[in-house]
Amino acid sequence: MYKALFNRHIGSSPYSLLLSDAVTDVGDYGAVPTTGLMSGHQGCVGCGMVSGTNQVLRALKLSGKHVVASIGTGCNEVITTQNTSCWGDVSVDHNDFPNTGATLSGNIAALKALVQAGAVAPDSVVNLGIAGDGGTYDIGLQALLTWIARGENGLYVCLNNQAYMNTGVQGSGATPYGTNTSTTPFGKSIRGNQRRPQYLLDLALAAGASYVAAACPLFHRDLMIKVQKAAAIEGPCVVELFSVCPEGWKSDTDVFHEITELALETRSWVLYEAERERKSNTVLFTLNHVPKKYLPVSNYLRLQERFAGMREFPDMVEQVQEGIETRWAFWNPVLEANGIEWKEETHAS
Amino acid sequence: MHPDLILRIAGESGEGVITVGETLCRIAAREGIHIVTFRTFPAEIKGGPCMIQVRLSEKPTPYHGEQVDFLVCLNQAAVDENLPDLRENGALLCESECDLTAQPGQTVYKVPFERIATREIGSRISKNIVVLGTLSYLLGLSKSSVEGFISEKFARKGETVLDHNLDALQRGRDFAESHLPKNDPYHFPQGSEQKRLLMTGNEAIALGAAAAGVKYFFGYPITPASEIMEWLAVHLPKLGGSVLQTEDEISAICSVAGASWAGGKSMTSTSGPGLSLMSEAIGLLSMAEIPAVIVDSQRGGPSTGLPTKTEQSDLFLALYGSHGDATRVVMAPTSVSDCLRVTGLAFAVAEKYQLPVIVLVDQATSARLETVDAHLVDNLPQGTRLRAMPANGAPYARYQLAHSPISPAAIPGTAGGEHMETGMEHDELGNFACDDDTHTAMTVKRFQKLAEIEKDSLTQGLCTRLGDESGEIGVITWGSTAGPVEEAIEIAKGMGISVQAIVPRVLNPLPHNELKAFFSKVKRVIVPELNFQGQFASVLRSTYRIPTIGVTKIKGVPLAPSEIVEKIVEAAGTTKVRSLERYGRAG
Numbered sequence: 001m002y003k004a005l006f007n008r009h010i011g012s013s014p015y016s017l018l019l020s021d022a023v024t025d026v027g028d029y030g031a032v033p034t035t036g037l038m039s040g041h042q043g044c045v046g047c048g049m050v051s052g053t054n055q056v057l058r059a060l061k062l063s064g065k066h067v068v069a070s071i072g073t074g075c076n077e078v079i080t081t082q083n084t085s086c087w088g089d090v091s092v093d094h095n096d097f098p099n100t101g102a103t104l105s106g107n108i109a110a111l112k113a114l115v116q117a118g119a120v121a122p123d124s125v126v127n128l129g130i131a132g133d134g135g136t137y138d139i140g141l142q143a144l145l146t147w148i149a150r151g152e153n154g155l156y157v158c159l160n161n162q163a164y165m166n167t168g169v170q171g172s173g174a175t176p177y178g179t180n181t182s183t184t185p186f187g188k189s190i191r192g193n194q195r196r197p198q199y200l201l202d203l204a205l206a207a208g209a210s211y212v213a214a215a216c217p218l219f220h221r222d223l224m225i226k227v228q229k230a231a232a233i234e235g236p237c238v239v240e241l242f243s244v245c246p247e248g249w250k251s252d253t254d255v256f257h258e259i260t261e262l263a264l265e266t267r268s269w270v271l272y273e274a275e276r277e278r279k280s281n282t283v284l285f286t287l288n289h290v291p292k293k294y295l296p297v298s299n300y301l302r303l304q305e306r307f308a309g310m311r312e313f314p315d316m317v318e319q320v321q322e323g324i325e326t327r328w329a330f331w332n333p334v335l336e337a338n339g340i341e342w343k344e345e346t347h348a349s
Numbered sequence: 350m351h352p353d354l355i356l357r358i359a360g361e362s363g364e365g366v367i368t369v370g371e372t373l374c375r376i377a378a379r380e381g382i383h384i385v386t387f388r389t390f391p392a393e394i395k396g397g398p399c400m401i402q403v404r405l406s407e408k409p410t411p412y413h414g415e416q417v418d419f420l421v422c423l424n425q426a427a428v429d430e431n432l433p434d435l436r437e438n439g440a441l442l443c444e445s446e447c448d449l450t451a452q453p454g455q456t457v458y459k460v461p462f463e464r465i466a467t468r469e470i471g472s473r474i475s476k477n478i479v480v481l482g483t484l485s486y487l488l489g490l491s492k493s494s495v496e497g498f499i500s501e502k503f504a505r506k507g508e509t510v511l512d513h514n515l516d517a518l519q520r521g522r523d524f525a526e527s528h529l530p531k532n533d534p535y536h537f538p539q540g541s542e543q544k545r546l547l548m549t550g551n552e553a554i555a556l557g558a559a560a561a562g563v564k565y566f567f568g569y570p571i572t573p574a575s576e577i578m579e580w581l582a583v584h585l586p587k588l589g590g591s592v593l594q595t596e597d598e599i600s601a602i603c604s605v606a607g608a609s610w611a612g613g614k615s616m617t618s619t620s621g622p623g624l625s626l627m628s629e630a631i632g633l634l635s636m637a638e639i640p641a642v643i644v645d646s647q648r649g650g651p652s653t654g655l656p657t658k659t660e661q662s663d664l665f666l667a668l669y670g671s672h673g674d675a676t677r678v679v680m681a682p683t684s685v686s687d688c689l690r691v692t693g694l695a696f697a698v699a700e701k702y703q704l705p706v707i708v709l710v711d712q713a714t715s716a717r718l719e720t721v722d723a724h725l726v727d728n729l730p731q732g733t734r735l736r737a738m739p740a741n742g743a744p745y746a747r748y749q750l751a752h753s754p755i756s757p758a759a760i761p762g763t764a765g766g767e768h769m770e771t772g773m774e775h776d777e778l779g780n781f782a783c784d785d786d787t788h789t790a791m792t793v794k795r796f797q798k799l800a801e802i803e804k805d806s807l808t809q810g811l812c813t814r815l816g817d818e819s820g821e822i823g824v825i826t827w828g829s830t831a832g833p834v835e836e837a838i839e840i841a842k843g844m845g846i847s848v849q850a851i852v853p854r855v856l857n858p859l860p861h862n863e864l865k866a867f868f869s870k871v872k873r874v875i876v877p878e879l880n881f882q883g884q885f886a887s888v889l890r891s892t893y894r895i896p897t898i899g900v901t902k903i904k905g906v907p908l909a910p911s912e913i914v915e916k917i918v919e920a921a922g923t924t925k926v927r928s929l930e931r932y933g934r935a936g
Contacts, residue, residue, distance in 0.1 A: 166394050170578070185582055189586055
C-alpha cells in the first residue's frame, strides 16, 4: 500500500502549476478550440455527460496534443457514434463493453511502437479511455484495474451517471443506496438499491494509479486542470466525473446546476485529487472544494424522483447521512488544519 | 365487418405513440380480442422515429400483418416512412400539416392534433390522448370503454391529471364527430366473452420461469432482454425467490452454476453479446452436469451490432458455442404464449437431465405484446432433478455411470453426500481423471442425454405442423419466423400452391423422426430465417444431407409473408425437376 499524506491547502495541489498548462484564464487561448465535443451528438437535454466529455476533450485539445480515445459501450458511445463528426479531430476506437482498459493498453502499445519507428512524433499523442459507470464499476473493472497495474501512460475517464441509462435505467455498481431503478425497484419488502457503491478512486490508487481525481462539469476549470494534469503525469491516471442524468435520475432537465451544487453542499460528491510520489510511495490527497454551508443530504434527494421512495423513510436517509459523515471524516486532518468545524455545523443545519 | 384490423401508429419517440397503441391493446384484450403487435425502437436514448403496429383479430393470429389497414402518423417523417405500407383502400389519420399524395382508394383524415393539444388544452403532452380520442371514434370504439380505461389508468395521479386527460380524449372525439365523416371500412373487431392476458414475450418468459418454480435469477442488463430481470426483480422476491444483478454475464452464468449446484432452480437471461461471454461456462455446466436455463433474446450482431433490432443470428453460437464436446439443449419459442410454455419446458428438461438449456427468442418476440390464454400457466410440463440418497458408509459417486446418463445429485452439505462438482474431466467420484477410458465414458454419458431427450415424452409433439400434408413444397423454420410462414402458406393456398411446413421447437437435439418423415414427403425445402448465413439451413444440410432454399433477411425487422411466398412460387415452378428422394439422409 501507499502512505497517505494530506495537502493542508484546500483548492489545488502543489504540483498543479508545475505539471499542467493550467487553464487559469480562458481568454489566454484566444482562437484555440472552445469546444471539445462538437455539434451532432445525440445527448438528452440536460445531460451532464455531454458537458463532461466536452470539457475533457477541450482541456486535452488546449494542451496541443492529438487525442486517441478508446470508448467503451455506454451512453457516451450511443450518443456520439451516430454522427461521428462530433468527435472532431479525435481518433476514436469503440470497443466492447468489458474492455475499455484493455483496448487502452493496445492503443498505448501500438503508439509506443509507432513512436519508436518514427511514424509518430514523441509526446504528440494522449491516450484517453472513456467509459460509463457500468463499464467501469461492473463489467470493465477487471480491465481497468489490470490496466492500472501495468503502469502505462494514459488517462481513463469514468462518466458516472450512477446506473445503466441507455438500456432503461438498471442499477449498476455505482448506484447510490436506496435508489429506485428498474432492477432495484423501490417496494415494500425491498426498498430500492440495497448495495453501496465501491470507491472507484480508492481501488484505482490501490492498483497503483499515479493520479486520481473526482470532478464535476459545473466546476469546469477544476475539471479541465485535472484532465490536463492527468495527461501530463507519467503513469495511469483516473478521473471520475459526476454526470447528471435527467432521464435516469427522474429530474427536470434544467436543474443540472442546482443538482450539482446540492451534491457538493451535502457532500454527496466531493471534489478531490490524489497524486502518487513513486519513490517514497506516498499519495498526497488534496481537497479541492469545501462547500460554504453543509446541507443535510435530504436536500440532495429532493430534486430527483429516483429517491422519491427513500425520502419517505427517515431511517434510510439517516443511513445515507451517516455514510457521508464517515467518508467526510477522512478529510479531518485538512479540515482541522484549516480551522473548519465540520461536526457541529452538520447537525446544526 | 373485417375480422381483423391492422393498425399502425408512427411518430417520434417521446410523443406517446407507443402509449396510444398499448392503450388500444389493453382495451381490446378486455373485450376478448386477439392481439399481436410489432414495435420498433429508436437507437437513440431519447427521440428518433418509432412505431407500433397492432393487429386486432377475432381469431388467434400468428403475425402482426404486412399491409396496414389504418395508419396514424404524427409527423411528416412518419408519413414519408410509412405511407408506402398502407393498403390500397387503407385509411390514414395524420397531423393536418402533413404533405402527402394518397392513392385514389385511400381515405385521408387530417386533424390538427398539435394545435388542439397546445392551444385548446394548453399541454403538448396531451397530444397522444387527443389522437386516441379521434382514433377510437373513427374505429367505432365505444366512448365508455375508452373513458373507463383512461379513468383507471390516471386515477392514481389525481383528479386534475385525470380531468385533463378526459378533456383531451373528448376533444379528440369531438373533432372527429364534427369534421371527419367516416369514409373507410375499418372497425374495431368483435370481441368475445373470454378476457385475455396481455403481455410481452419477456414478461411471458419471466412468468413461465416463475410458474416453473425458478428460485434464483442472476443477470446483467442488456437490450432487449433486460425486462425479464426487471419483471423478476419486482415479483420473484414475493414468491420466495431472489434476483441478483451481477457485474457482468460471466458472473451471472457462474452464479447460476453455484446456485443450481446448491439445489435451486436457477436461470439467467441475456442477448448475443452476453451469451458470447457465457460460452465458457456453458462448457462448465455441461461438464459438471449442472441444470441451468439461459434465455438469449437475439438482436442484430456481431459485437454491439444493432442493439434494438431483431435477428435470429445466434443459432450457431447457441448450438456450438464453448470449446470441447459440450452438450446443451437449444429451444426456440415461436410466439409470446410459446415463450411461457417453452420456458417452463426448459426448466423441466434442464432439471431432469442436469444440463444447460438455452432458450432462443428474438427482439421482436421479446418486445411484442400478445394476448395469452390465462390457463396456459396451469399446464406447464414438469421435470425434477433425480436426488441421491447417500447410503451410510459407501462413498457417494456424483457421476455414477450405472445410472447413465442421469446420475443422482446429492444436495451439497447433506451428510454422506459430500462431493466435488468439477469442470475437469472426472471419474464417477469426481476425481480428476484424464485417461482415455474415463474421458470417453463420461463424454458418451453426457451425449447420451441428448439421445434420451429426443425420445422423452417431454419433447414429443413439439413441432408445429402447418398447411396441407400433401403439399410438395416444404417450409421449415424456427422461432418467431413461424408467424410469417403460417401467413405465407395461407397466401400460397389462395394461389393454388399446396405447401406444408414444420416448425421444431427443440433445435438441439433435433426431432429426427419427425423431420425425416417431413423431408421424405416434400420435394423442396425452403428455410426462412433472420440471418445472413442461413444458419438453420446450414444445420439441416449438414445433418440430413438435403438441398435447401434459403430465405434470409437482416433488415432488423421480421420476414414479411410476401417474401416467403415469392420463394414458394419460385420453388413450385421447379418441383418437377428432381425430388429430394435422390439425396441420402443421415441423422
